[in-house]
Every structure is written in C-alpha cells, then in structure tokens.
Amino acid sequence: MTLDIQNVTKRFGELKALDDVSISIANGSLVCFLGPSGCGKTTLLRVVAGLELHDQGKLVLDGQDLSLVPARNRNFGVVFQSYSLFPNMTIAANVAYGLECRNWPRKEIALRVEEMLSLVHLNDQARKYPHQLSGGQQQRIALARALAPKPAVLLLDEPLSALDAKVREELRVEIRMLQQRLGITTIMVTHDQEEALTMADNVVVMRDGRVMQSGTPMELYRRPSNRFVAEFIGWMNIVPADMGLPFPENGRPAGSHPLVLGIRPEDIQLLAEQDALCLLQATVDQVTRLGNLTRVRLRISENGASSREVRIMAEIQGMGEGLEVGMNRCISVAGESVRVLEWR
C-alpha cells in the first residue's frame, strides 16, 4: 500500500498545526515522523488515522482518496503511546476486538488471536487482563491488536516512549522485524532521533507543522539541506562560509555564494601546525577521551573576515595521544564532506 499525503493543512484556531505537508510513503516501508515537541507529528498521524479532520489537502491510499473515510472504515492499525488496551477485556478479547468489528467467524477469530499472540510471544497471557501485564507486554499486545485485522497501514504514536530504556531497545528491534516480515507500510512518530535513524527506511523531519526534509537516515545525516536538520540529527559544526574552508559546488543556485557551512566532527582532520594541507590555525580548548574516540574542541584563532570567535568540534579515532589543552593544531577538511546549509 502506498500512501500519499498531499498538501495537508490543519489548523487549531489560529495555530497552523500542519502547514502544507506532502509526504509519499512507499509500499512496505517504515517511515518515521521526527521532530521536536509540538511540531505536529501526532496531529499528522491522527489526520492519517482519520481521528482528526484536515482542513485542506488529500490523503491517497493506492490511488483512492481517503479524506472522507471515517477512522473506523480506513482499516489502519493504530498503536497509542498509552497502550490504551480496554481494561474491561482480557488480552485475547482485546486482540479479537477488531476482528469482531469486521464480523469474522468465531473459529477464525480464535485462530488469528492465537497467531497474533505468538507473533508477540505472549500466548501464555491470553486470559489475563491488561493491568496484570508490564508496560512492555501491554505495548506488544497493543501491537498485536492493531495488526490482527490485517490493516492496510500501521500507525505508531511514540509507542516506546513510556517504556524504560532496556525494554525500549528490545521492542525497537522486535517492531522492526515484525514490520519487515509482514511487509506492512508503517508510520511511526517519535522525537527520539536514535529511534528514527535505527528503525526507519525513511525519516521525515518536521518543525512547526512543516516538513523540513525527508529521506533515508543516511541522506539526512550526510546531506542535511538546512540548518535545522543539520543540528537536529547528530552533531554538526555550523560555521560561516568566509573562513577559507572548501565547499562543494554542486547544487549552487546561480549567482549566489555560500553563507553557512556544516561539517560533521568526524570529517575534520587535525594536523601538525606546519602541515602543508593546513587550512586554519586553531587552539585546543578541551579534550574529552571516550576510549575508542576522542572529542576535541578547538578555538579558531584567525578566522578570515569575520571577527566572531568560532569553535569547532572534531572527533578523532583512538585516544588522541599527545593532544593537550592549549596546543596549536591545524584544521583540514575535504571539500566534498562539507555541506552548504545556506546560500545567499
């Protein structure tokens, strides 16, 4: 099932919670909506689920416009942050609920419930009630309940954020494996970039109701198209373009020149002062040794036209022997690993 979100806008009174959002989701892929709190991720998911009505735009599933189809007829599986298992029903009854709504025969319901519970490894809990299960188990049941009616699309709203770190890690892997095995088109909302980068085929970074960039985790990391994405995903040094650092020419709008550059810390090389490749002179400010990795903060002494003091973070492999605060070092970087984040 391919899902196309086309120019969707949603207002809450004055506030534009979604502003002309367009996303295309390929069949069988897992897409993460990622962004800071209040950027509209949940709203977008709820619009897709049919729990919220959008003001403008279209939702198209395999060529079919969903905009007027109510939530109960969309056949989307939704997993909420708060599990929201029905407290008055057993685990088995919870999983069977969607099947009963679709009037499946009893026999098939029983079989399907069995199948779904074994999918999440909780067969032995069928007769229990939700409050007798741990948070992680409840969320697995919620997943089984959402998947039972063979939904067209699976929607997950921060499904792991109420769980503790270890359970979260386990479930991440489990959800991803399940999703790939079933080949089900999935949208997951999260504000945890690690979660998004490790699980998703595609990540959509949002801010203030707008899509800032979407692409594979690698694309977003290697080629952030603006400052917000650069800073939101991983760490990136943001420096003025007039310091004498090289930058790639591709994608340069005609007649413009770069304004702001982004450089990942691991792309920076630290050389001896007199090295021939030296681009900028810098002074070591701080050295943090993390074992296999050393993080070095440097202060650029002479930085071209700009008089602002610029600090740069570099990451070098190994213990960084011989590096000490106060030393002078020379900075070098390959032009192709620099990103121009703003042109003028």
Place this chain on the structure above:
Amino acid sequence: MNGSAPLPRGRRPRDLEPLFKVLVAAAIAVPLLVFVLYPLVHILGRSFQTPDGLGLANYAAVMGTQRFMRLVYNSFEVTVVTTVITVVLAYGFAYAVQRTCMPLKNLFRLIALIPLFAPSLVQAQGLVLMLGRNGLVNRTLGTDFSIYGYWGIVISSVLYVFPYAFLIFSASLALADNRLYESSRILGAGPLRTFWTVTLPSTRFALIASTFVVFTLVITDFGNPMVVGGDYSVLATEVYNQVIGQANFELGTVIGMVLLAPVAVAVAFEKWINRRSHAQISEGSQPLSVRPNPLRDRVFTAYSALICLAILSVVGIVIFASFTHLWPYRMEFSLRHYRFDVQGGIQPLWNSITIGLMAAGVGVVAAGLAAYVTEKFRTVLDSPLYFLCIVPAAVPGMVLGLGYILAFNAPGNPIYPLYGTLFLIAICNVYYYHAQGFLIASTSMKQISHTFDEASSTLGATFLRTMRKVTLPLMWPTLVGVAVFFFMRSMVTLSAVIFLITPSTQVAAVSVLFLEDRGAVNQAAAFSVCIMAVVVAVLIVARLVLNFFGHRHISLIR
C-alpha cells in the same frame, strides 16, 4: 506475507455517523425541553395571565401587599440564619473528620449523613415530637413551651441541610498538599495561624459552593416550615397555601417565580465558581498526614459527638414514637401504627418505591445518555445540551411541580395521558434531580480516557459498539451510583411531587406531611421509618454489589 486488505469500497461515500450523532444529541434534548423548559415557560406565562389579558396585575397584586413583604423577609431571615449556622457547624464537623485523629470517624460520618435517608421533613417531625405543644418535654416537665415558628424552622432546616454542606466540606478538606502545611510549620506558624493562612483559603471554593447549595435548599424547602412553622409563613409554604388551599394558581405562580429568581442566581454563581475551582492540587502534591494532638482531638470529638447526638435524637425520637401506643400519652410498645389502617393504607409506600424504581431506571438512561453525548459526541449541540442538563438545578421543586400541573393537566396536551400516573411523578423527580445525576455521570465519563474511544474506532467499531463494549462496561459502577441517587431522592422528596399526587398516586413522604398535619404523629412517624428503612436497605444492597465486584471507591451517598 502482506495481509493488507483493501478498503471496503461499498462504504466509501459520505459517512453518516456525524449526522446521526447530531440527531441523537437533538433527541436527547427533546425530553429536557418537554419536561423542564416547557413547564417553566408555561408557569411564567401563567403568572402574567390576568382576567383582562397578559399583564403585570398578578405581580402587582402579590407584591404590593404587606403580607408579601413579610413573607420575603421571613424567607430570607430563616434562610440566611440557617445558612450561616449550617456552614459553620458543618465546616467544623468536616474538619474533625478529615483533619483530626478523632476516633470512630466512620461512625460519625455515617450519622451525619442520616438526614439524607429520611423524608425531608423528618427533622420537623422529630422536633414536634420532642418540643411541640404535646411534646415529650412539655409532657414530662409540665411546661408550656412551643417550638413552632422561627426557631423551629431554623433548627429543623439546619439539621436537614447539614449533610449536604458536610459532604462538600469533607471532599474539599480531604484534598490537601502536605508541603504547604510543612512549610507553614517550618516558618513557625501556630495551628490557628496555619488554619487562617493555609486551610481556610484552600477551602474557599467549598465555602462558597456550600453556602449557595444550603441557601437554595433552605429557601425552597417547604416540608419543615409546614410542620413546625406555625404562624411563621415563608414563600415556599405560601405557594402551597395559595395553590392547594385557595386554588389560586396565578398567585401561586407569581410567588413561585419570586422564589425562582434567587435560586437561579445562586445556582448560576455556584456553577461559575465550580468551573474555576479545578486543579487546586498540583502534580507532586503530597497527601496530608494528620498527626495526633490530644487536646484538639478531644475537643473535636466532643463537638462531633454533640452534633451527632442532635441528629440522632431527632431521627431517633421519630423511630421511637412510631413504636409507642399513643405519643406522648401512652408510651408502651406497640406495633399498631405499622398496620397502616389509615386512609390509603400502605399503598403510598409502594407507590414511592415504584416511583423510585422508575425514576432510577429513567434517570440512569436520561442522565447517562446526556453525559455520554455531551462528553463523547463533540457535536455543535454540546453547549446548549449541557446547559439544558443543568438548568433543573436552578428550579425549585415546587415550581417544577406547579409547572407540570399547568402544562400537562390539559386534555389536549400530548402528555395528558400520563397525567395522574406514577410515571409522570417519576419523570418529575428525574428532571428535578437531573443536574446532579448528569454531573455524577459526566464526571466519571471524563475520567475514561478518550484514547479508548479512538482505539475502538480505529479498530473498526461504530460508536454504538464502542458504547456497548467499552464505555458501558467501564461506566456501570457509576451508573449504579446514579440509579441509587435517583431512587433515594425520589423516596424522600416532597416539594417536586406535592402538586402532582392524587388520591391514587399518594406517595409516602406526602403521607407523612398529611398525617402530621392531622395530628396523627405516630402514624406519620411509622411512615417515615418505613421510608428510611427502604432507602437504607437499597443502599446496603447496592454497596454490597459494588464491593463484590471490587468497586469500593464508588460513593453512593450524595
């Protein structure tokens, strides 16, 4: 495997559920319009109706008189004095229950709530038996003391409304942030200073709310003033006298309207205050730990014991009198008053029970559905429907009852076939108490998370299925509470039904009033005792059922 099923194509065109929801919301509003607004409009219209067309003549005729000014003055005098006394006494009592280490708290609490289980004039009944012209005191001491009049009304009214005020204060004092009290103590404040600077301000909403609730109850009460008022007339008794005594509906309606005004203002104010009283306790609040303090605990125990003694003695004397041969002349034990060989016999009690059961059934459906629709449907009709649901709180029972006669006792009216039936009396009770029943249900519905509804609908359920499978199973303990509430109030209420009864639809609480009026105090007492027994029995059964299913936290006494 890709098990994704295609969308069901047949159901693609426009969803009818939103339209259906608006229709249901409108349907829920219809009975409220018919059984609340229509009678009110009718009574209002009638008050302007004069032999020469519409006009203010009735108002002029009533308000111009010396007698009317007297009535207004009397009503306010009694009400204000009663309100002040009750609020102070009930606050102290609630404080004792919630904030001291008094022993036997639960017993004290239960005793304070007894008046809720009894017909609303039981206090006056008890007072008359004890301090009336032929009361125990005059009989045994040979004095010629009379309780009838102003003080009789005040004392019986205080006892009547005491539990209502106590419940409000008790709920408010139960909430407290221990951190505030600790910091007050650390800053060196003594107990009295802490009370003035922390406790009292944090219960200010309860103080305002209970003041208005008590005010409303007292100014509209007519059972107690009828029995113990003597020559001291108030507005409520005047409505009764004009309508029943002199068949003067016009003047009755005018006085009813005069009564409606202050009540409406009080209720509106109380609701308004209530809206802004939320979230007094912030996240991270710590429950108050009350530490023993021998002197304080002893003082409050003595105080509470005195109050309980007063409540118990008034109710106790009624129970006692019902078992004597002829109060106060022949005090030997007798069951003869339980033969109910008076006119009509025991039928009124059965009528009351029937009405109570019908009111419980209809009330649960009406209040429950209204709460469901206003909480869950999110239609354009939400606000008007909510307003309609709580309007009855501002209508004095007598005014509603009078409205029923005027509106429905007309052969052409579609409701006319119901007129003179127990069912219409039950309906009247349901809508008289609708606001409270509705609020109980909607408060509990608010606590059921929205995500259950959303989860259910994304799984493919219609809202009817959601209601049947999810909402109702989660709501039923509260609905039992709502049913018990309607039953209990229907058993003991007087004012809403007084105008609606006929000889064949006599109810027990009215029997008490009539028997008392005729001087048949023993039989009146026996009727009161039966009412109390039924109410208590139902409460116990409901409690046991709820406890059996693990719902101890659902409170039944409201």
